[in-house]
Amino acid sequence: MDVPLDFGQKLLFIGGILSLLASLLHIGVIIGGPDWYRFFGAGEELAKMAEKGSLYPAAITFGIAVVLAAWAWFAFAGAGLVWKPPLLRTGLIAISLVYLLRGLVLLPMLLLSPEKVNSFAVWSSILVLVYGLFHAAGTWKAWTQLS
Template identity: 60%
Template sequence: MSNTSNTLLLIAGSLSVSASLAHIAVIFGGPDWYRFFGAGERMALMAERRELYPTLITLAIACVLFTWGLYAFSGAGLILKLPLLAPALVAISSVYVLRGLAFIPIYLLRPDIMSPFWVWSSLICLTFGLIHTAGTWLAWPSL
């Protein structure tokens, strides 16, 4: 595996783990954080009422993102090789890229719901996805 693939997958893993930690911070930050990070007014109101749903959903997302970070670290050789590493990295990259591109059909089909959140979160996901994709591509022979 080349240094470039190690570096890209290490960055990819760090981005996913950082996103996971950001989701954990939202849980502790409460309703205002749900609003600020674009979870929507409905989630913020449920958090204000101390309902469990926003916490469980946000925690589930955090767990998925953390797992994705572990897969990137595994592909980089930082931790032991995880099961189904190559297909998992392809799937993770695909989800990030597709989520990143999701704002295009939303903008075209439902411009009324387009918000700054959709734009910046899509750009973040697209960036994460491209880094995951490039790292996976370069590491592919060793996966």
């Protein structure tokens, strides 16, 4: 009989889905090419490099996709759905912190360089902050089960 997920595990499951979707989106950007790099805010420099056939944008984007997929694995492991990687608790804390800090970077940007704040900076920061909240709250709520 399957045991239903508790609240913390559900939060980590959602966090894992979000990380996995972000990973797949990065793969989509590689496939979509220069226009996708532009649309998703990677910057004109990477888009131009991709137009010229450079492998650098794809390599960087693929690296990010791999990291995000690993983060999804950690969240799914915390939810009890896949085998646990080493240092699960430490990893989930680090992942949560990276997401939260990346999400909160908008605040100093607004104070120090408001001219650099565009719609991409706003919506990406909000999304990543939500990712971090799911990971952090799930880690906190599932803490005793993560050992």
